[in-house]
Amino acid sequence: KQEVTQIPAALSVPEGENLVLNCSFTDSAIYNLQWFRQDPGKGLTSLLLIQSSQREQTSGRLNASLDKSSGRSTLYIAASQPGDSATYLCAVKFQTGANNLFFGTGTRLTVIP
Amino acid sequence: DTEVTQTPKHLVMGMTNKKSLKCEQHMGHRAMYWYKQKAKKPPELMFVYSYEKLSINESVPSRFSPECPNSSLLNLHLHALQPEDSALYLCASSYKALGGEGLETQYFGPGTRLLVL
Numbered sequence: 001k002q003e004v005t006q007i008p009a010a011l012s013v014p015e016g017e018n019l020v021l022n023c024s025f026t027d028s029a030i031y032n033l034q035w036f037r038q039d040p041g042k043g044l045t046s047l048l049l050i051q052s053s054q055r056e057q058t059s060g061r062l063n064a065s066l067d068k069s070s071g072r073s074t075l076y077i078a079a080s081q082p083g084d085s086a087t088y089l090c091a092v093k094f095q096t097g098a099n100n101l102f103f104g105t106g107t108r109l110t111v112i113p
Numbered sequence: 114d115t116e117v118t119q120t121p122k123h124l125v126m127g128m129t130n131k132k133s134l135k136c137e138q139h140m141g142h143r144a145m146y147w148y149k150q151k152a153k154k155p156p157e158l159m160f161v162y163s164y165e166k167l168s169i170n171e172s173v174p175s176r177f178s179p180e181c182p183n184s185s186l187l188n189l190h191l192h193a194l195q196p197e198d199s200a201l202y203l204c205a206s207s208y209k210a211l212g213g214e215g216l217e218t219q220y221f222g223p224g225t226r227l228l229v230l
Contacts, residue, residue, distance in 0.1 A: 034218065043119075043203055044156070044221040089155060093217075100169070101219060103155035 002027050002094050006104035013080055014112050021075040021107045023090035028068045031093040034101065035064050035075050038087045047088075048075070080111045116140075117222035119204050125228045128194060134225045136187040136204030145187040146219070147179060148203040156203055162187060194229045201226050 003026045013019050023033070032051050036044040048057045048064040050073070056065040063076040073090060087108045091101040117138045126132050136145065144163050148156035161169035162181045176198075178190040187204055201224045209217035 032217075036221075041201070041224075041226065043117075043223040044205075046218050046220065049218045091219075100158055100161070105155050 002092075002096075002102055004090060004092050004102045004104040006088075006090060006107050008107060009105065010108040010110070012110040012112060015080060015082060017080050017111075018076065018078050019080055019109070021077070021088050021090075021109070023073040023075070023104055025071045025073075025092045025094075025102070027094055027096070028071050029095040030068060031095055033064075033066055033073050033093075034091045035062075035073075036089045036091065038089060038106070040087075044089065077109075080109075082111045082113050085109055085111050117204055117206055117220050119202075119222035119225050121225060122223065123226050123228075125230065126191065126194065127230055128196070130194075131190070131192045133191065134189040134202055134204075134227075136189075136222055137185055138206040138220070139185055140206065140208070140220070141184075142206035142208050142220075143184065144207045144209065144217070145181065146205040146207075147187070147189050148205065150201040150203055150224070152200075160189075191227075194227075196229050199227055199229045 005024045007022055030052050034049045035047045038044050050057045050066045061078040066073045087106045089103055089106045091103045120135045146161050147159040149159055150156040158171050159173045160179045165181045176193050180188040203224045204222040205219045207217040207219045
């Protein structure tokens, strides 16, 4: 069964800290993995997409890594800011199955000023 | 234009009403999606359209009826909904249609928050 899990469900950090969000998936045969941000009651904003052949992607203060063999991805946020407070979702496109994204349950991040 | 738009932003309807949700993109994407998201849960896929044809229906009740009039528009017609259908309905699109590897980032709209009374 293909599943995506995110731990912890919620995280609070003081402003300025570096932090890591975790995503794990049960099937290593993936096409890609995508990290999204969702503000309360809003749609999803794509942050980073990592292809299966890649190890990491970077955008500004964000760095996402992918280890297919262990079924894990991490999203590293440097020098966190209160504006980073949101729910972060990872989503995996597995090689078996159609053009679906399997979403994790998300990590709700609060950055305290 | 890298935006997916959805209307209305909010919708309140009774169980006997008929309403429609609309989604639009002008990025030339060939795949469009409807997702349903309950509070504090991840989005759940409902339908996928590929080249304007319905390719995936994730066992969604018939009171939800999707329609893709052209490559830029996606509608979701609602009829005889139940209170448990109250949720955030998200539309998304991607350049690549079904199957295969590729740079098919999914772009999401802001959603329609639906309340069924």
